[in-house]
Amino acid sequence: MKRFIPAWYSQNQWWESKAEPFYRKRSVTEFDDLISLMSMHHKNEYNFEMIILNYSPDLRTFLHRHELFESNYWSVFDEIQGFTHQTPQSVDYRQLHWPKETEFIYTPYLIRAITSENSYSNIYFSQDGYLIWIEDFEHKVKRQRYVFDDRGFLSSVIAFDDKGAPSNIRYMTQDGDWILQENVNDGAVEVNDHYQHHFNCRRYLSMEEVIQEHLNHYRENNIDDCDPIIVASDIRHNQLIAETFKPQHLCFSIFQQRNKGVPKTEFETMVGGQSWLVDTLESERILEAYKEKNDLTQRLMRITPFDAQVMPNISNQLYETYIGLWIDGLTDTQVKQIMSQLVHYMEKKEAIRIVLLTKLERHHVSTWLLNEITIINDRFNDKSEVPEEISELMKDEEAIVYVELKSVPFEMDIVEAIATLRIVIDLSVEPDLFLQICCLGAGLPQINRNHTDYVEDGTNGLVITTENDLIAALDYYLEHLKHWNRSYAYSQRLAKNYTSKKIIEQLDQLIEGDRDGT
Structure with missing residues (x-):
């Protein structure tokens, strides 16, 4: 049975919880290579298990968001704390033991419980509506977080010092007793005497030692030596995992969004x-x-972690022709050059509309580009050349959006955005992988600067050398319509090479090696 070890980690100490109140909007996607690969196995009813190394009190709701709730998992901290697999159940804050005179104040972001003249508690909820924290304050200083x-x-339970900084974390059992206490300042972990028999030591230098012991x-x-282990490569856990499992069936997965600017030291941990x-x-x-420089023998394979699925597209039902331009990975100079050509193109063809796609939030986009769009x-939309009598009739009309900026930080945003597009332009050095797979599923032609496995030049897309070739590519x-239809048909055929079953077969081939053992 395959085991997957994801890297759904905090930016601070990697084993920390990532659960946050609903109003702290995520600016980056949770979706990654292992979520996608596990979803493929789940969809095709292949048996697998995920191994969760970090503290994840919100794990069930996280898995539910990504349609993995029914998947098997083993969690280090569940093992430590004695928790078992149960159906999620929200805690009703009103049934907790509050002082008799407690007054609840409701705000759009949290509920405040006034417990006395100098003390109050803030009650926080997750995006799924579950109670995640209660923070106690005394004289406006944070004292504890439950x-x-x-x-x-x-x-x-997290305790805070007199300045409101975290000092220690107590991990609880299901009976309400603490089993581990982590010192936030030096990282040392102390074991409660009542539970010493579950551990090899009474005190550990760091939580990593506790995690490795239980792993x-x-x-x-529970794990056979021949069970494949697929690991989301992360420098923070690679060495720990390499020391725990035998290398024969250990596979590290590099994912562009997680491993941007991968340092040489991370490669060393993957050996x-x-x-x-x-x-x-x-x-x-x-x-x-x-590999060549260090004379290594690891098997290396490039496969997409995203499977191609049929995507909805209604571009042939619209009067306007929407052109998607992916601007991530382009310099300001490149965007200016491309926009100049597209504006000229719109001047000649009144039905053309431009949709700029980016994973950035609007406030992170260059000011000059926002001004240029306006x-x-x-x-x-200027009506200066329209006769006065017609201009009067147009006063109440809504302005036409000729150029639109769409922020698509999450995968579903991209799927929604391409539903109305007729063609997609991505001239970055490495075209966005998920966007290309979506275009395959929707049958959209793509214009790129570099060759990829997902575009056959002249068939379901064009590879151009400079921005000056862009207009001719659009006209093509x-x-x-013959060229567009040909692209659509070819994309649908090519997408069959990137179905979930095909990707699983490729993964199995990589892990098991060729029949001759090489």
């Missing part, structure tokens, strides 16, 4: 695995060079 598990019980114990008693999985041409090139829309598909 962290609740999404299965309906108290999971940990070793689980491997010895303990027999197989490496990459998602982009650039990552493949870098790892091949590293200028272009105002210019094309927008002026000739």
Whole structure:
């Protein structure tokens, strides 16, 4: 049975909980290579298990968001705290033991419980509506945070010092007793005397030592040496995992969004695995060079972690022709050059509309580009050349959006955005992988600067050398329905090579190696 070890970690100490109140909007997607690969296995009813190394009191609701709730998992902290698999259950804050005179004040973001003249508690909820924290304040200084598990019980208690800084964390059992106490300042972990028999030591230098001890114990008693282990490569846990599992069936997965600017030190921690999985041409090139330089024998394969699925597209039902331009990975100079050509294109073809796609939030986009969008829309909506009597009739009409900026930080945003597009332009050095797979599923032609596995030049897309070739490439598909239809048909056929079953077969081939053992 395959085991997957994800890296759904905090930016601080990697084993910390990532649960946050609903109003702290995520600016980056949770979706990654292992979520996608596990979803494929789940969809095709292949048996697998995920191994969760970090403290995750919100794990059930996280898995539910990604349609993995019914999947098997083993959690280090569940093992430590004695928690069992249960259906999520929200805690009703009103049934907790509040002082008799407590007054509740409701705000859009939290509930405040006034418990006395100098004390109050803030009650926080997750995006799924579950109680996640209660923080106690005395004289406006934070004193304690009670962290609740999404299965309906108290999971940990964080104590704060006189300045409101965290000092220690107590991890609780299901009976409400603490089992581990972590010193936030030096990282040392102390075991409660009542539970000493569950541990090899009474005190540990860090939580990593506790995690590795329990992971070793689980491997010895529950995992066969021949079970494949697919690991989301992360420098913070790679060495720990390489020391725990034998390399023969250990596979590290490099994912562009997680491993951007991967340092050489991370490659060194991956040497303990027999197989490496990459998602982009650039990552493949870098790892091949590293292998050759260090005379390594690891098997390396590039496969997409995203399976191609049929995507809805209604572009042929619209009067307007929407052109999608992916601006991430382009310099301001490149965007200016491309926009200049597209504006000229719109001047000649009144039905053309431009949709700029980016994973950035609007407030992170260059000010000049936002201003340029406004200028272009105002210019094309200018009624100065329209006769006065017609202009009067148009006063109440809503302005036409000729150029639109769409923020698509999450995968579903991209799926929604391409539903109305007729063609997609991505001239970055490494075209966005998920966008390309979506275009395959929707049958959309793509214009790129570099060759990829997902575009056959002249068939379901064009590879151009400079921005000056862009207009001719657009005309090739927008002026000739035959070319667009050919692209659509070819994309649908090519997408069959990237179904979930095909990707699983490729993964199995990588892990097991060729029949001759090489």
